[in-house]
Amino acid sequence: MINQFSILHDKNKKQHVESIVAMAVYQADNAKWLREAIDSITKQTYTNFLFVIVIDGPVPQAISGVLNDAVKRDDRIILTQNSHNIGLASCMNAVIDFSMQFKPTFFVRMDADDISEEHRLLRQITYLKRHSNISVLGSALTEINESGFKVGARVMPASHKQIVRILPRRCSLNHPTVVIRYNVFNDGHRYNGDLLNTQDYFFWITLASKGYIFRNLKDRLLKFRRVNNFYKRRGLSKSLNEFKARVYAITKLKQFSPYNFFYACGVLSLRLMPGKIVKLAYKLDRHLLERFGKH
Template identity: 60%
Template structure:
């Protein structure tokens, strides 16, 4: 499989990165709905990482407020590792990450690290994950556990995923078993031609994990909580019909690709879809129950 060329819908606005190669690319997308202060915290959490050998590409997904643009430009002028790209219109996270990947190909990186504009990476996140992947060359995708924080940055929960490849792939037909904002992906995955499905506006990570699992790539999750994930008040209301249906499609896709089409998996997928469409209070209760069940599965 070959990696397509950069889209005409994407261009680089600012690039003072002084090196022709780098071991690691960190990529984040921002759009008009992001909170400026949270974007500031997200950027600061990357540029102050203990691990320093990376380029940080921020993809502006369509038009954004002047205040946010100025924040990103100021950060880029202060740190030459920050590169600014922009989509001509709001294309979504999948296309934004694909553009970042395609742009970074010429830098011959080994790793691609995800970051979201409303989250905070802990200071040793990249050092921990890159060190682990340097020692475990068979791992293609490495995620981690995370802390959940509210709008004020207060700890409100945690999300720990199954650690080993067998558990991660076994559970894929029922749930997305990696925390997307925490992952570091070996760049050879993209050189082999595997990218996000650009037409997807959500669940793009779920479909990618299933495709990679079906093609023999190895996964791992660290139990370290290396990211502070922003869980806002309307977290349980935001999924909507589109995301709920795409999650259902992803589960069916996983059953087919991983040869796990069973009555239980079909029942689970249908039950989750029905729950997603219920009032937010019911969804909130189901979310808490799901976290509890996942914790028990991981322990056993």
């Protein structure tokens, strides 16, 4: 089935903007959380951006209502629609291709159930302007529950060397926090549209193998929504794709070691265990990762 990508709302008059913020919206999204996510972008202290929202297939009236209200309040929002659900990776690729006409410098990721801190874009884009060698910039995040209360944190390794060294064992960037230079896309790179999950993990591995430079800020610039079934919803498909990504990283980055192979197999086995065990392992992983990120 060929996707029909159409523009539903576009009042933008600018021919050039510095940044594009990209979000995909789905039928299962929570309307209240979506409104909070959109507001967190439109109220940023940094303002030189267009906010491209892709409706990925049919959505309920509650979602449509939130989106229609948002475009009335802010002309920087461009609302687009897919004829059917094509997945996050393909949505992001569509935004990348569509937004090339504005000759942007930075591509900002945002999810429909998260909340960006009001200075997030200013902090990240200012940093990238001062460090022209960095192509992909992530940050730490705060984990919140359904009610918006803090339940954890995720602090990733900061330096490029640490980020790449750990890639064979885990995805070392928080995808919803990432800002990417458009030179990556101008060079021809895109997300793998055939993947319905772990698309970011594979993307970072490919970019790392090509020599692009990464960095994570220690600032917690995003509130990430962690719902009650978080530990149970990975599923076999995602677990297998994560295993494939680890093997891909070992191969592409030439980090062959018994430990990396053992880790990949061990995590796959763990993912298939009951939710309570996965939950305990997740908490231990957060603790170890935060300690690792301090060095």
